[in-house]
Amino acid sequence: MIPYGRQNITADDIRAVVDVLESDYLTQGPNVPKFEQAVAESVQADFAVAANSATSALHIACMALGVGKGDIVWTSPITFVASANCALYCGADVDFVDIDLETANMSIAALEKKLIEAKATNQLPKAVIPVHFSGQSCDMQAMAKLAREYGFAIIEDASHAIGAHYNQRPVGCCEFSDIAIFSFHPVKIITSAEGGMATTNSPDLASKMSQLRSHGITRDADLLTRGHDEAWYYEQHGLGHNYRMTELQGALGLSQMSQLAENIIRRNEIRKKYESAFSTREAVNHLTVNNNLTSSCHLFVIQVAAEQRLALYNHLRSHDIIANVHYIPVYHQPYYQNMNKKFDVCPNAETYYSQAISIPLFPQLTDAEQEFVVAKIDEFFEGKT
Numbered sequence: 552m553i554p555y556g557r558q559n560i561t562a563d564d565i566r567a568v569v570d571v572l573e574s575d576y577l578t579q580g581p582n583v584p585k586f587e588q589a590v591a592e593s594v595q596a597d598f599a600v601a602a603n604s605a606t607s608a609l610h611i612a613c614m615a616l617g618v619g620k621g622d623i624v625w626t627s628p629i630t631f632v633a634s635a636n637c638a639l640y641c642g643a644d645v646d647f648v649d650i651d652l653e654t655a656n657m658s659i660a661a662l663e664k665k666l667i668e669a670k671a672t673n674q675l676p677k678a679v680i681p682v683h684f685s686g687q688s689c690d691m692q693a694m695a696k697l698a699r700e701y702g703f704a705i706i707e708d709a710s711h712a713i714g715a716h717y718n719q720r721p722v723g724c725c726e727f728s729d730i731a732i733f734s735f736h737p738v739k740i741i742t743s744a745e746g747g748m749a750t751t752n753s754p755d756l757a758s759k760m761s762q763l764r765s766h767g768i769t770r771d772a773d774l775l776t777r778g779h780d781e782a783w784y785y786e787q788h789g790l791g792h793n794y795r796m797t798e799l800q801g802a803l804g805l806s807q808m809s810q811l812a813e814n815i816i817r818r819n820e821i822r823k824k825y826e827s828a829f830s831t832r833e834a835v836n837h838l839t840v841n842n843n844l845t846s847s848c849h850l851f852v853i854q855v856a857a858e859q860r861l862a863l864y865n866h867l868r869s870h871d872i873i874a875n876v877h878y879i880p881v882y883h884q885p886y887y888q889n890m891n892k893k894f895d896v897c898p899n900a901e902t903y904y905s906q907a908i909s910i911p912l913f914p915q916l917t918d919a920e921q922e923f924v925v926a927k928i929d930e931f932f933e934g935k936t
């Protein structure tokens with residue numbers, strides 16, 4: 552079976568996790584802070600706050616920015632539901648900005664148009680959550696300009712994009728955003744089994760997020776409101792959650808950081824091989840990676856005629872190639888459809904979704920396996936199914 556994505560666990564990773572099991576701390580020990588520091592350094596951000604998932608990290612990011620009832624948050628419809636759910640957890644309303652067909656990233660033109668309309672009706676968003684689809688950064692410089700003009704915060708959903716670069720700097724450096732979020736779910740670039748992280752350059756947001764991931768509690772002497780002599784003393788300042796990452800996850804994530812650079816190179820190699828294989832195949836299109844940046848290549852999405860997509864998916868499956876579709880537009884979900892609010896249809900998201908299919912891309916995919924995938928796609932379009 553060839554899945555669309557798969558983790559790569561090394562002997563060093565296994566040893567790192569076993570070492571934790573034999574140590575004094577299964578949680579709240581030294582590994583999570585080390586993993587946070589490694590990510591902060593790697594992405595050139597001042598602070599990194601680990602959580603038990605990217606979903607949790609998105610939630611505390613929204614909370615730290617003060618997103619609440621009566622606020623509006625915008626994201627892309629072509630994403631995992633978590634990018635939108637995080638705002639709903641805070642009691643805010645969600646709306647969706649259409650994508651560009653070339654990249655499946657949030658369209659700056661669509662965003663600007665929607666902002667102009669929202670300003671006229673006094674419905675401007677408190678925060679916008681762009682998603683770096685498949686590991687390619689959105690146009691953050693243009694988005695930050697709009698953020699200044701219209702006064703919204705930016706949380707980058709960089710779940711796909713650790714190791715990616717934009718404008719000569721790592722995604723997550725937050726040059727053009729308030730907070731960036733990474734996921735370490737096993738299908739993502741590197742993994743901590745479950746796990747996520749928020750990076751920021753704001754000491755205030757970092758401090759808020761680290762309290763919110765642990766019940767709203769602090770032991771930081773500078774933040775305590777009452778004088779005390781007791782070493783056990785702590786204070787709860789807000790209503791947080793238990794979103795802490797375990798030491799097992801921290802050790803695994805830290806160990807996985809050592810394969811990040813090589814992993815991105817290999818993923819791009821596989822992407823380029825697919826691109827050249829499909830360059831002469833008219834029935835198969837694919838998303839475009841901009842030459843001015845480095846994608847982390849989380850996914851390779853091909854686009855075929857909508858009428859052929861399901862048959863191609865089933866054809867691949869019959870040969871044990873487990874493709875996938877990323878993503879069903881979030882507002883299609885029954886939960887969203889059943890809300891009081893009616894969502895505008897995003898035409899590009901609809902077109903994209905009807906044609907997209909993600910084919911296998913992960914560092915351990917062998918050349919022979921990749922050639923097999925291409926051959927089976929060729930076979931489908933030559934009618935030799």
Ligand SMILES: *Cc1c(COP(=O)(O)O)cnc(C)c1O
Pocket residue numbers: 604605606607630631633634682708710711733734735736745746747
């Ligand atoms: C995977 C993913 C998430 C959620 O990540 P978890 O770590 O599984 O919570 C959020 N947004 C996007 C775009 C993702 O791909």
